[in-house]
Amino acid sequence: MKIRKMVTLDSNSEGFANPQDVQQYMDQNKLKTLSAALKTLMDEHHQLSQQVTQQQQLVHEIVEGIMAQLRPTEKKVTLTDRNVMVLxxxxxxxxxxxxxxxxxxxDDTMKPTTVARKxxxxxxxxxxxHQQTNQRHHRGGSADA
Known part of the structure; x- marks a missing residue:
């Protein structure tokens, strides 16, 4: 059983397959029929989709590898944070x-501490x-109220 489908090429849609682009593609790849051109385009699309999927998987594996290498450092940083909190x-x-x-x-150490506290x-x-002034403005009161 054969199923017929109708494909419409719109010359007004920019960035979409318009008749001139399809004809140029057919000439470049030496394709004689529109159905052959569409089949080739769909095959290319499928291959590119697979490549993107493989690259995404590779990126995911690389990220997992980097995270595995950073875990010991993360533990050390966490321990350092805890030690600082204890101190x-x-x-x-x-x-x-x-x-x-x-x-x-x-006194040499205390003076900078006192200055920082001030x-x-x-x-x-x-x-x-500043917050009190802004609250009065938002409530409709004056700044010196």
């Missing part, structure tokens, strides 16, 4: 016990003031 908690405990003014840290405190205050 920060230990430092917080020392601060809670002794207070900022009585920390057993030399800068961060000022930034927090400025951000709070």
């Amino acid at each position: 920060l908690k230990l430092f917080d405990g020392v601060v809670v016990q002794n207070g900022w003014d009585n920390l057993p840290i030399p 800068i961060v405190s000022d930034q927090i205050k400025n951000d709070y003031i």
Whole structure:
């Protein structure tokens, strides 16, 4: 049983198979009939689709290989993060016990810490003031209300 299908080539569609492009393809590949040209085009499309699929699989395998190599590094980084968190908690405990003014840290180290605390405190205050000002503007109040 043969099934007939009708193919329409539109000369107005840009980027689609218009009659001139199909005729040029037929001339380049020395094809005599439109059905042979369409069959060849479909075969090429199928081959290119398979190549794309194979390349995607290759990319997936490469990514898996790279991730397998990075896993030990990821574990080391995670352990380093945990160690830093332990040290920060230990430092917080020392601060809670002794207070900022009585920390057993030399003055050379304490001065940058104090300066950094002052800068961060000022930034927090400025951000709070900015947020309060924006909230008043959004509520319809004035900035100095």
